[in-house]
Amino acid sequence: MALTWDPKKYVQFGDFRNRPFFDLTSRILATEPQNVVDLGCGPGNLTATLAERWPGAQVQGLDSSAEMVTAANESDHPGNLSFEVSDVAEWTPGQDLDVVVTNAVLQWVPGHQEMLAAWLQALKPGAWFAMQVPGNFGADSHRLMRELAESEQWRERLDGVLRHRDAVSEPEEYLEIFLAAGMRADGWETTYQQVLQGENPVLNWVRGTGLRPVLGALSPEEAATFEAEYSAQLDEAYPATQYGTVFPFRRIFVVGQKL
Structure with a gap:
């Protein structure tokens, strides 16, 4: 089932969604790369920071969502940055690539571990690869949705x-x-203690990502009924406080350079 994406909904919690990207890319130590690819670039706002960081590089953002790529192309972005609709599952790295970034994308691709291994094998010596995936599929937000x-x-x-149980390793x-x-690699995980504001904040968060397969499979009336029951469960699992709603979010990172 092809998912439809809402670029405005996706960036609603921009500060929280952006932070893992910067924590990831800060570990890439490439100095003057010539060719950089961001797999699953979304609306392109984060990919633009790669083009600004490496002004001498040609940076390409790829995403399977036409809506996301349209939003990216309509944005004000550096001249060394381009965007294209492309399915990550059908992509292969060229020998000219110096840096590959994939941020919160691979969890959508069944069997991505074998694909990842093939990508890494194909990289030229000295190339960098940086990946991040959510590691919260056992959290209440996903458990309650699944149940x-x-x-x-x-x-x-x-x-x-929903295929949450085996979405990531x-x-x-x-x-x-x-x-x-054959990579020199660094792997780690971080659980961000996010304090969300507003009404139904966790529901609004998952509407932008994890809930989209459910919303896409149901009629608008069915989706509203599902959301109402799910939202009530989320309110119990993530109670609001005077400071906001604490929503822990675990992320998994690996950055490596080909030897």
Whole structure:
């Protein structure tokens, strides 16, 4: 099932969504790369920071969403940056690539571990690869969504829509893929304690990403019914405080350079 994306909804929590990207790319020590690719560039605002960081490089942002690429192309971006619609699952690295970044994308691609291994093997010596995926599929936000989708009321409509249990690997498994491909690599995880503001903040967060397969599979009326029940469960799991709603979010990172 092809997902549709709302660029405005995706960047609603920009400060929180952007931070892992900068934590990831700060570990890339390339100085004067010539060719840089951002796989799953979304609306392109973060890809633009790569073009600004390396003004001598040709930076390309790829995304499978035409909506995201349209938003990226309509944005004010550096002249050394271009965007193109492309399915990550069909992409292969060229021998001219110096830096590859993929931020919060691979979790959408079943079997991406084998694909990742092939990409890393194909990189030229000295090239950098940086990846980040969410590691919160066991969190209440996803567990409750999954359990509701598997309930008697929704099982028939949502069977097979969510694949949270095997969406990503653990950090040590990704690190092993990098090392086996001849990379010097650094892997780590971070759980951000995000304090969200406003009404139904966790629901609004997952509307931009993890809930999209459910919304895409249901009619507007069904989606509203699902959201109402799910939102009530989220309110219990993530109670609001006088400071806002604390929403822990675990992320998994690996950065490596080909030896």
